[in-house]
Structures are given as C-alpha cells and as structure tokens.
Amino acid sequence: MKTPDLKECREKLDGIDREIVRLFEERMAVCGQVAEYKIETGKAVYDGEREKQKLAAVREMAAGDQNKEAVEELFTQLMTMSRRYQYSLLCARKKTPPLGFTEVEEIRKRDVRVVFQGVEGAYSHAAVRMYFGEDADAYHVEKFEDTIRELERGQADYAVLPIENSTAGFVITNYDLLSRYDNYIVGEIYVPVDHVLLGVPGASVSDVKTVYSHNQALMQCSEYLDSHGDWNQVSVLNTAAAAKKVMEEGDKTQAAVASRTAGELYGLAELKTSISNERGNTTRFLVLSREPVYEKKASKVTVTFEVPHVSGSLYKILGNFIFNGVNMRMIESRPIPDKPFEYRFFVDIEGNLSHAPVHNALAGIQAEASSMKILGNY
Numbered sequence: 001m002k003t004p005d006l007k008e009c010r011e012k013l014d015g016i017d018r019e020i021v022r023l024f025e026e027r028m029a030v031c032g033q034v035a036e037y038k039i040e041t042g043k044a045v046y047d048g049e050r051e052k053q054k055l056a057a058v059r060e061m062a063a064g065d066q067n068k069e070a071v072e073e074l075f076t077q078l079m080t081m082s083r084r085y086q087y088s089l090l091c092a093r094k095k096t097p098p099l100g101f102t103e104v105e106e107i108r109k110r111d112v113r114v115v116f117q118g119v120e121g122a123y124s125h126a127a128v129r130m131y132f133g134e135d136a137d138a139y140h141v142e143k144f145e146d147t148i149r150e151l152e153r154g155q156a157d158y159a160v161l162p163i164e165n166s167t168a169g170f171v172i173t174n175y176d177l178l179s180r181y182d183n184y185i186v187g188e189i190y191v192p193v194d195h196v197l198l199g200v201p202g203a204s205v206s207d208v209k210t211v212y213s214h215n216q217a218l219m220q221c222s223e224y225l226d227s228h229g230d231w232n233q234v235s236v237l238n239t240a241a242a243a244k245k246v247m248e249e250g251d252k253t254q255a256a257v258a259s260r261t262a263g264e265l266y267g268l269a270e271l272k273t274s275i276s277n278e279r280g281n282t283t284r285f286l287v288l289s290r291e292p293v294y295e296k297k298a299s300k301v302t303v304t305f306e307v308p309h310v311s312g313s314l315y316k317i318l319g320n321f322i323f324n325g326v327n328m329r330m331i332e333s334r335p336i337p338d339k340p341f342e343y344r345f346f347v348d349i350e351g352n353l354s355h356a357p358v359h360n361a362l363a364g365i366q367a368e369a370s371s372m373k374i375l376g377n378y
Ligand SMILES: O=C(O)C(=O)C[C@]1(C(=O)O)C=C[C@@H](O)C=C1
Pocket: 031, 034, 045, 046, 047, 048, 050, 051, 054, 078, 079, 080, 082, 083
C-alpha cells in the first residue's frame, strides 16, 4: 500500500473538524433552548434516563467495539458540557437551585460560647484563642463528638475541631462527624505545634531534673531532651496536664513540654522556646456552627458527596469542577458505614458560594451525585 500523504490527511481532518465544530455549536444552541424550557417549567437540567438512552443509541450507531466505546465517551462529554452550559444560563437568571447558605459580612466572634475537645491549654484551646481572642468564653469536653452534640443542643455557638496535621495527615474521623451532623464549617485556624519547655517562675534550664509531657510530645522533642541525658522523662495524659502538674507542685526541678498557651494559662515561665525536632509542624482546626452561613471573604468550600458505584461516576462528578474552571485543593475518600466498599468523598475547592462558577459546579453535583452536602464556605 502506498504510504498516505500526511499533508493530505491533515487537510481532510481540518475539513472534518470544521464540520464537528459547526455541529457542536449547533447542538449547544439547541441545548440553550432546552435550558429556556427548563427555566420556564422548573424541570431539572440533569435527566439521567435521557442520557442513558442517548448513550445506548449512539453506541448502536457506531461500528466495532472500539468505536462504540469512543462514541459513548464522546457523548458523555458532550452532555456534560451541555449541562454545564445550561447551569450557567440558569445561574445568570438566578434560577439555580438554592444551596441553602446565607452570606454574612463577618462571623460573630464576641459574646459567644466556644467548645473544644481536650483540656485547658491544649492545642485546641490555643486554636480557640487564636480565632476568638485571648478572653474567649471557651469550655472543653472529653470527646470530639461531644463538641458537635454541644452545638446541636445549643450549649455552644461554635465548636473547634482539629482536622489535619502537616505531618500526621487528616483526623479522618472528624470528617465522618461532619457528614453525620448538621453543622457547618465557618472558619479555619492553622496552629503551629510549637512545643516549649515550661518551668516554675524563677527556674532555669540548669535546675531541671524531671520533664513531664504527653508521650508524643516527648518524642517530638527527643533531640533537645536527649541532649540533656540526665533528665528524667515522664509521660502523662496530655501536654496541658503536664503544665498543670508543674504549676501545682511549684518545684524548680520539674519542667513540662507543652504549648506556649499552656504556659500562659498556668503562669509558667518559658525556659526554652521551640524545642520540637521538626520545625513548621502545624495543625489545622475547623470552626463549626449550627448556622449555614459564610463570610463575604470566604475562599474555600468543603463538599462531601456519594457517587453511584459504577465506572466513571467520580470522573463525571469532578467534571463539574473542571468545566467550570474551579480549582480543587484536596480530595479524600471514606468508606460509607452501611454500604461495604462504597465510598464518600470529601473535596476542598477554591472559591465562594456567591461566585457563578462555584455555584454552577455545586448545582451540577447536587443533581448528579447520589447525595451531596456542602460542609461550609470559609
Ligand atoms: O434533553 C435534555 O433534557 C437536555 O438537557 C439535553 C441533554 C443533552 O445534552 O443531550 C443534557 C442534559 C440532560 O441530562 C440530558 C440531555
């Protein structure tokens, strides 16, 4: 067979592609009319049954398995783009389904009660003080889930929960709590995990003989502590309990490894700053509220959704972000407790619920996913 001429082939392709673009634009214009119909009648943009029929029909038209697969993929994309276009028309006419959130100028931080998990002086407490101020009306409970219950019962206005550590990763069980309860993320705080050596006022490093802390914190400061080989290292329940013990016993030979906040709360002196082996270790905390509100300046949305257990369903859902030009920052999956080997996804995207692209993407997911919940915009 004679070798085909590349230039000739490309000219043929150029002609075909011109036709495809013309037909694509013609198709999109008709989709615009469909959107008008849907705006008038209130019918949902997404029609799963129609899409299934369409894919079966175009598969039937194509010859050979390879083309059948390719045509199905092509029309899946075409209909995704069609939906995206329709959502943008609905959004421009303010006809998109409401997302259920109210915009506020700023989250109220004064005269509020805040609950956190742990004890006074723990890093969660430091997070509360960073967000709500040093004199925040804060109280603590034993378990993470208790914080959420306190919110639900109206005992607290906000709850503060750790969600991610820069070295240890996600506190994944807290994501489960977020999907189970009707609370919303309204803010986030990055707290440096910066351990310091605390002693009674007037003491110095040379007085120290025994150091108390949580086992993890002792390990995280092993380089500094081991450079004082004669010190006795004693593990206690948590870092704040160590600080409390040193304060109560008032003994210059005792020191605690804890946060600066713990030192301030228990009136201890900072004998040595920043003693962690690793610098830059940070924990991210979320601020939760019962109210589905978001600040005008909010720039990150967290959403959770379940997708049908079929090939390509996650790809289609994520297409809502891609085709709206929305940047995704994080994706995590968690098993769904009553559906073995099915997963719920948690995604962070950049943007604000009042921005059309974000609204379009979320309205699309709301229609197409088996379930979806916006966990907050902050
Ligand atoms: O037929 C419709 O209702 C349309 O909106 C058109 C269309 C398509 O592009 O073919 C797009 C979205 C629907 O989910 C189904 C089909």
